[in-house]
Amino acid sequence: MTEATIGFSEELKAHFKELKLEFLLYPETRVKKFKSLDIFYKFICKESDFWGDCNQGSVGGIRSHIYQIKTNLDNAMNHNDINNAKNFLNSAINLVRNNAYPVVFSMTEIGRQTKKLYEISPNRAEGFISYLMPKQGYPPMNGVNFNDKEMLTGVFYGFVLENPEVSKALTEDEIDARQGSIDSLQELVNQTMAEISDETQRVKELSEVETTKIQAVQTTFKTETDKLLTDAEVKIKELEDLYTEKLRLSAPAEYWKTTKSSYQKTGLIWTGLAILVTAAFLGVISNLIFKIEKQESVLKAVKTVNFDTLKFGILITVFISVGIFLVNFLIKLAISAFHLSRDANERLQLTHLYLALLNEKGVTTEERSIVLQSLFSRADTGLLKGDSSPTIPDNGLVGQLLKVSGK
Structure with a gap:
């Protein structure tokens, strides 16, 4: 029963408090005190639950007695008349104070042992109670059937519980017998612990060796990593320098490439023009000589030196000189253009060679x-x-x- 269902009146609770309930926890001599009616009711409910399955023989009598106490408390709680409620409460208290069988509480060792024996065999619990807690007005072991093995076993349990020295004597031989096994087991445990200690030491030493190896690997790894990072930084710096140098020379290289093509085209133009001028000059000279040979008068005039022939000779000489100079000048222009084109090409190739040598650290x-x-x-x-x-x-x-x- 939970605390929420307890419904004693305040007047009845005050009456219980005035009674200052005290009773022995039979069959022991311990005293139990209660000042709260609700707590006392919970105590009885707990006892009722403990003995609830015991409904045979003397153990069933304990259960009936506890049930009777609980019934009186229930009547006191549910009765509207305070005087009748007090009477029921007083009846319950008198039953608790009986201090004899069948008032046996589960808080006692005999009470717990009785319940255990009952769960094994009701007759065994019957013999146990008959020896330790005879009914009022009857001698011990009254009603014990000595032909019943379970009852005799219960009587024996009661005798051993009442005489602890017997239990001690019975267990000394067993203790001596087991001491050898305990010693052997202790020796085995010691040997196992020694082996574990040796194995632990070996594992520790192996762990230290492995730790040293791991530290060495870590140190090597760090050294190699630092070296790789340093090399990478140097390489990146070199590539940056190379790229910077390439950017600086890219414009001149493009200029020289364009200049090479331009001078080459110019050289071809001057060459073609020189060929045309030379051909025209030779054609004019040839035509002029051919005409002079045909005109005898002109030849005669030539053979006779005078101002006209002298003027004609000077003009021919100047014309030939100018033609030769013009052809020579055009050839020089063509040669100069090809020369500058080759120079630009050499500078372009030298730029590429210079960048390649920089990449190979050869400069x-x-x-x-x-x-x-x-x-x-x-x-x-x-x-x-x-x-x-x-x-x-x-x-x-x-x-x-x-x-x-x-x-």
């Missing part, structure tokens, strides 16, 4: 100076005698380029 600072002087020196046109490309000093343009590329 020193002095070599870079030489290469840059060659790349950015003035080209020789070939039209003027003694035309050459001056050397660019290191403290000039090349020096500045090297300073910028080294940053």
